[in-house]
Amino acid sequence: MNQSVPFNGTPLLSLIVPCYNEQEVLPEFMRRVLPVLQALPGMNYELVFVNDGSRDDTLDLLIGIAREHDYVRVVDLSRNFGKEAAMTAGIDEARGDVVVPFDADLQDPPEVIPKLVAKWREGFDVVIARRVDRSSDTYLKRKSASLFYKFHNTISDIDLPENAGDFRLMSRDVVNALQRLTESRRFMKGLFAWVGFKTAIVEYTRQSRAAGKTKFSGWRLWNFALEGVTSFSTLPLRVWTYFGFVTAFAALSYAAFMLIRTLIFGNPVPGYASIVTILLFLGGVQLIGIGVVGEYIGRIYIESKQRPVYLVQARYGIGERAGRGGH
Template sequence: MTQSIAPETTVKLSLIVPVFNEAETVSLFINSISTVFDKEPLVDLEILFINDGSTDDTLLRLLELQSIDNRIQIIELSRNFGKEAALTAGLQICSGQIIVPIDVDLQDPPQLIPAMITKWREGYEVVLGRRIDRDSDSWAKRSSANLFYRIHNKMTSSKIPENVGDFRLMDKCVVEAIKELPESRRFMKGLFAWVGFKTTYINYSRPQRSAGTSKFNGWKLWNFALEGITSFSTDPLKIWTYLGLTFSAISFLFAIFIALKVIIHGADVPGYASIMVAVTFLGGLQLIGIGILGEYLGRTYIESKRRPVFIIRQIYRGKR
């Protein structure tokens, strides 16, 4: 899509909503969605919940809501595959002309979607929701996120927009392009950025969660960051090559210094402490380098198996 869309044209919108143990929040989410879209007669709405292996009453609550709201479609995965896989499942099955991935905790405000649709009607194929206020996040989370964006964007050619999550509007042509990407280890923010297309932003302040607790912890976020960097850049391997060359040069110069010292002043007994420092330091560098190689090798090994990103247990379709 490259031309603007007439404002009086009815459009089908698919909301992709991954959920994992969110029984407390799904009702609040549907109420908020209804408040927004009951006033939008030109939007044919599909709400696609992806139940990512929830162990609480999330599925039962969704089925109750579906019985009174036929806009709700439920994809139940066979186990917890993770948010990236759940998003992929939603993108594979959605039928909308425009698609919006959105969190169920209402930290991505549904009230912003009509403004996104207006931008899409103007001819944009991607409309990003950009957070300008992250006071709802802890200082550690804000700082680590900013550091990740800086490091990632320094190392990769496809830049991830800062303070932009999965919350965005995408034209169907963008989703079709993403569906053509075959990798099984999927860092969706990177894939969204890699495909490109005509893009604009809408700024918003990120509110607190409506209910429940976040399923991400520090360890998961760390692994998520590693996935993002290793999926789109080989710079860590290059950096280790340069480090190896640098320390080899330093060692060679130090060897020359020792040889000249022995020639001029005679032999001396080397210090035990300096030897131990050198051995442990260089040994540590080698182990880190092996670890980085292992990260890439492990991802190559997983990709080579060509396992599916997700497995669907059942699809519950609303009667429309």
């Protein structure tokens, strides 16, 4: 577990940047981000890039950046583990008094970082950057995200701030708390919310990608949402208990109705179509219930293996010096 490393007694900010096939955006990223960090008053900084198994020239570009700047470090994972694992690797590597996860695509403007730092100086341990304008995203993505947050917060004991991504500032105390959470299937937004601490919110307008294409397809977003729901709520399991009681009550009620009707009107020819329909319906419901149970059993199975969240193949950049902000 890394501890904060003071540089000349000045607080250190660690910017964590997971990268997967981001060769097109990296030059613009450095052009936009460096002036912001250099202008931070009374604050040193470091950049920790995590190469998450990129298949293009991202790693070569990152190595070049690390050779050019002493305050840049590159963590190269052995394969693509996914953004949650890459972010975890960056948090583990960070040495700062404050840590800021930040996407390389620049949809979250770096100009917001000084506002996060200002709130931290006021005494907040967590400063969440919340999007107030997501017009750069498609309507379907905005609507599905809104439905996910509402659904998750309804069934879970942990509320996720709506329209808030991974972009936020966390103090060293928060980072140390996150490093104590050992699950291998990680839903970072939920973990950020679970640890708590004194929290403030800074609002901003989300922008379009500076270059490249998004790495999240509709299917990956669906699986990501499923991960979030099953990570912090057992209500989907409990629902099937209630549904079973309702179904059993309905079956008993129908049996009583059939018995009374037979005693009064005799035994008419049964409706085979209705019987087949009911059997198929209940069979489908049972399969859905088994699928929900299977999701949770699968998580138990994976956690029981106790595999590491990620594997590091190599590290580049000495990182013994920190960049110095404005003074």
